[in-house]
Amino acid sequence: MQIAGVLMKPAALRKRWLAVGVVLLACAIFGLLCWRGRGPRYEGRSASYWVGQLLHDYAKARQALRQFGPNAVPALTDVVNKRRSPFWTWIEAWRPKLPAFIGRRLPNRALDQLLQERAIEVLYEFGPASAPAASALLGVDASLNDFVGFGSAGLAHATLLRIGPAGLPYFVKALRNTNPKIRARSASYLGHLGPEGGAAAPALATALDDSVPAVRSAAVVALGQIGPAARAAIPDLTAALHLDDDYLRLQVIRALWKVSHESETCVPILMKILGDRNNPNRAGAAILLGEMGPAAKEATPALTNVLREEFSYTRVKAEEALRLIKAEIKSE
Known part of the structure; x- marks a missing residue:
């Protein structure tokens, strides 16, 4: 092969292309390192470094992360998102049988858990500024710590509540997550926003058609908690009254009552x-009729019939419902 008037053997040509490839790879790595090095630093170290230091120098790491402020949220989110594969779980089970110098170098699930908890503590301190970490x-x-004290899940719950309305767009996005647990949790936290979660009503209405019952239930409850601000979901809630699941229908009725005072x-x-x-x-139906008060006076004969039955929880609730309906009618 001839290049620029010089005859080159295939082996020499391959070496030249290999050298070019190595140079390009080195440039790419250098560029990546420069890109990762962008952004604010504390004592010449990045936020990711100081997040890792939460395990080794907790007080100084907290001080450094306070200086970073919201700029530290992505690095903290990476730690919260970190999950060990089943392979590492299997390897960890063998740790006691391995030589000490190898065991010390293996990932430690307990330390991962501790780092996650400390990262969430920092996110809690940042409050609404931690909203981008909501999905994580x-x-x-x-974890085990949640059963014996205040572990990652408890800390995450407190942090999500503190994030509040700032997390609304992230909660809405999480309603489309492939994990049904995350979809159900996101619906629940939208409900915790109360009237401030009104903008999420269309997304929650869509979740009423979710294939997982727990997600549908969480969406219905959330719409009820949001109240009149969720009026955009009334058509979907009304359509859900035709479901075969009576327990879910009771939840839908309660949500409709809270959103629109629909009783007819x-x-x-x-x-x-x-x-x-x-x-x-039946008892749940009686409780709801009592909550509706005078709007449910049409049900007075049905509730009275229940009083003729043997003593039961349903009869107690029917009696309470009648008392509430009649008391509010008199007060009018």
Whole structure:
């Protein structure tokens, strides 16, 4: 092969291309290191470094991360998101049988857990500024520490509540997560926002069609907690009244009542449930009729019939419902 008037052997040509490839790779690595080195630093160290130091020099690391402020959230989020593969879990089980010098170099699940907890503590301190970490916090599962004290899941819960309305767009995005646990949790935290979560009503209405019952239930409860600000979801809630699951229908009725004080469609459904002695949701229907007060006066005969039955929890709730309905009618 001839290049620039010089005859080159294939082996020499391969060496030249190999050299070019090595140079390009070195440039790419150098560029990546420079890119990762961008951003604020404390004592010449990045936020990622100081997050790692939460295990070794906790006080100084906290001081450094306070200086970074919200700029430290991405590095903290990486730690919260970190998960060990099943392979490392298997390897860790063999740690006691391995030589000490090898065991010390293996990933340590207990230290990973401790670092995650300390990272979440910092996110809690940042409050609403930690909103970009909401998706990672939603994925934190309960650990042993949550059963004996305040572990990662408890800290994540407190942090998500403190993030509050700032987390709304991240919670809405999490409703589309592939993990049903995260979808259900995101719906629950949208409900915790109360009226300030009104903008999420369309997304929660879509979640009513989720394939997982726990997600549907969480979405219904959240809409009820948001209240009148969730009026955009009324058509979807009304459509959900035709579901076969009576327990979920009771949740839908409660949500409709809180959002729109709708009773005309709901009271007949509650009366039907109450009249079925084999339905395990009868007491729940009686409770809802009591919450509706005078709007449920149409159900007075059905509730009175329950009082003729043997003593039961349903009868107690029917009696309470009648008392609430009649008391509010008199007060009017």
